[in-house]
Amino acid sequence: MEKEKSLVSRLIIPAVLLLIIYWLLLSLSWLISLILVSVLIVYILYPLLNILKERFNLKHGIASAIVFVIFLLLCVLLLSLVIPVIYYEISELVDAFPHYVQRIQEYVSWLSQQTINLDIEDEVRGYLMNLTENLNMAVEYIAEASISLIGGTVGFFLVMFLVFYLLNDFQAVREQIISLVPPRYRQDAEEVVSIIDTNVGSFIRGSIVRCTIVGIVTGVVLAIIGMPYALLLGIIAGLFNFILYIGPYIAAVPAVLLSISPLTPSPILVIIVYVVIQVLDGMLLAPYVLGRIVKLKPITVIVSILAGGQLAGLLGMVLAVPVAGIIRGIVEMIKRGKIYQGPT
Numbered sequence: 001m002e003k004e005k006s007l008v009s010r011l012i013i014p015a016v017l018l019l020i021i022y023w024l025l026l027s028l029s030w031l032i033s034l035i036l037v038s039v040l041i042v043y044i045l046y047p048l049l050n051i052l053k054e055r056f057n058l059k060h061g062i063a064s065a066i067v068f069v070i071f072l073l074l075c076v077l078l079l080s081l082v083i084p085v086i087y088y089e090i091s092e093l094v095d096a097f098p099h100y101v102q103r104i105q106e107y108v109s110w111l112s113q114q115t116i117n118l119d120i121e122d123e124v125r126g127y128l129m130n131l132t133e134n135l136n137m138a139v140e141y142i143a144e145a146s147i148s149l150i151g152g153t154v155g156f157f158l159v160m161f162l163v164f165y166l167l168n169d170f171q172a173v174r175e176q177i178i179s180l181v182p183p184r185y186r187q188d189a190e191e192v193v194s195i196i197d198t199n200v201g202s203f204i205r206g207s208i209v210r211c212t213i214v215g216i217v218t219g220v221v222l223a224i225i226g227m228p229y230a231l232l233l234g235i236i237a238g239l240f241n242f243i244l245y246i247g248p249y250i251a252a253v254p255a256v257l258l259s260i261s262p263l264t265p266s267p268i269l270v271i272i273v274y275v276v277i278q279v280l281d282g283m284l285l286a287p288y289v290l291g292r293i294v295k296l297k298p299i300t301v302i303v304s305i306l307a308g309g310q311l312a313g314l315l316g317m318v319l320a321v322p323v324a325g326i327i328r329g330i331v332e333m334i335k336r337g338k339i340y341q342g343p344t
Contacts, residue, residue: 033315034155038162042170043201044208045071049167064167072160082235089232093258103260188333195329199322206289211241214281221273222255225265229258237274241281243317244301248278296324 025032045067052063166173174193181189215238223230233255240247252274259270296304301321308320 030155033312034158034162036315036319038159038166040200040204041071041159041163042166043197044205045163045167046170046201047205060171061168064164068164068167071163082231085231086235089229093229093232100258100261188337191333192330195333196326199325199329203322203325207242210281210285210289211238213285214238214241214277218274218277221277222270225269225273227255227259227265227270228263233258237277243305244286244321245298246302246305246317248274248281296321296328300324 048070049060049063049067052058052066053060056063058066178186178189178193215234217234218237219230219234222233227233233251236254237248237251240251243250252271255270255274256267259265259267264270301324304320304324305317308316308318308323310316312319
């Protein structure tokens, strides 16, 4: 009886602890997201902080304050330049939206007629017939998402607050975490922290450079061929390009839908533009900017992104690749260890 009770307790206690941890993660998901975003920003800014300390012999606190002010001014500059143009383009898009819905309905009607002529399955025909209703639901979703901008504004200021203090205490926090590890494993802990720094910091900084170039090139080329809302589409392309392999296809969808109007370039031309830019990104930018960081096979990246999106939404899709890289680095570290290799 005592053995059975001991076995039951050993099974129940971990299960209860896992449920409590899961409940805490769900309850604090908003706060956890803010902390993760703040840490990512700090990883981006930290090399500049080190440059100010090493080259100009500034104290850590003064260098942190200067970096934070530069970051804040850059955010204000970008917002003041980009937001008015985006607002204007979105206002035009909202005014023209009934026209695009009408055009899409015409295409849907034509496709539905083709399915009848070709005797395609009823499920496919029903999906096409309900496509307009699905578009209306998407518009309602966008309207609801716009209300969340208020919460986003609050989150923005909280992120700024966290970034300011993390910049000043980031190194100290890392050292304290390492100091909690027993001395015999401290060297391994330092190596794990180094793996995290490489995969997270380098990946995010490299992705920012790569996505900025893709966004600017996309916006400029779309403007040259006469595509409306070029700036908005360029920003969408740059943002979604953070999601390797999958993001570019998501970013191309609104551009293709908007190109069905007679007043816009041909959808085929728009598709060609996105395909060419992504080919150049895959052949030039990604290998040089991320080649040394992302040493993962494409199938591993895609599975990681899908899993990250399922677990943590858009933020999870962005973080999926560096997390997969961290796991790969830790596995390689374990393989180099004495326990894995065994006695020689």
